[in-house]
Amino acid sequence: MKYNGLVLDIDEFKFLNKDELINKFKMLKCLIDRDVPVVLYTDGNGELVENIMRDLNIKEPAIIMEGAKVYSPFKGEYNFEFHLAIKTTKELCFWAKKRNIGFRIITSKGEIDYEKWLVGVKSFLYTCDMGECPNVLEIIMDISEEEHNELLKFISQNYLECYSHVCENKVILKNLRVDKGMALRCLAKKKKWKLKDFIAIGEYPKDVSLFEEVGLGISIEEDGETIKNIEKSNKMNVLKECVSNYF
Structure with a gap:
């Protein structure tokens, strides 16, 4: 089956320098050039994703701060946060x-x-x-x-x-609503995406709320119970294989 969007956890690459990061994600360009939505997410703040978004010209907003905020350096109308009353x-x-x-x-x-x-x-x-x-x-x-x-x-x-x-x-x-899956749902509603046509690459169980929203979740962790719609891979080139095989 072919998919129409990608959600990608970049936290495992946070210790790479900027050039290494851009190099790692250059393969995303073929998706971006075809207007395939690419949503980056991180448990940290916006600095890590902003460098990648600007250099690769990723226009879709990123999910940051464990889902507490959706952020874009390009399109301010998609920036929103979940706050305490x-x-x-x-x-x-x-x-x-x-x-x-x-x-x-x-x-x-x-x-x-x-x-x-x-x-x-x-x-x-x-x-x-x-x-x-x-x-x-x-x-x-x-x-x-x-x-x-x-x-x-x-x-x-x-x-x-x-x-x-x-x-x-x-x-x-x-x-209560701070959750990566909830943030992705809110973003998808604004963008009118069908999330079951998306793939998410992350870690199970840390990112299970995202995996539950998409059509296919790919976990880069070997540990943990295999559950429906989640594949597991510890290969370093999992992103390359995903882009080649599913889009």
């Missing part, structure tokens, strides 16, 4: 302050002090101007396992629209 942010910060738990607020404009953010919220409530109240993308808390269990109970009891991701001794709180 003001009520959810206030409740979470109040919970942390009450227990003297250290936390950081990360917004669309960078990290912000909680008191400054509160001032922005009040300004927004009076003026409806979001300029002084940037969208909160995530809250990071320094928290123990016991405190995390308390937090999960608090989130459930108060119906807060967020989920928690544990990373070392920290908990990262994001919008």
Whole structure:
């Protein structure tokens, strides 16, 4: 079967320099020149994908920040983020302050002090101007396992629209909708793509939400259970084979 679009995880190549990256993905040019949609994605920020997009002239937006943002350096109308609601942010910060738990607020404009953010919220409530109240993308808390269990109970009891991701001794709180598969669905709706005609190349199970959206998922990891519509390959030239065989 031939496919009409490609979604590609580039995180495994993040330690390559810019020239090595461009070299690695030159084979994508044949797809780009034929107007086949190529969507890059990364768990990091936009820097890694932007170099590749500009040098290869990839016009389709990329999915970055674990699905929290869809980004394009070319087409601003496709840039969008999933952020925490003001009520959810206030409740979470109040919970942390009450227990003297250290936390950081990360917004669309960078990290912000909680008191400054509160001032922005009040300004927004009076003026409806979001300029002084940037969208909160995530809250990071320094928290123990016991405190995390308390937090999960608090989130459930108060119906807060967020989920928690544990990373070392920290908990990262994001919008419930932050998910690479969800971001791809939103982008496909805007672009009017039929995702079952797409292939995704990534890692199972890390990228399973993307694999569930497309017609075929190809995992570059050998480990893990084989599931429907996911092929596995640890070959370094998996991208080349994919481009040759499926498009």
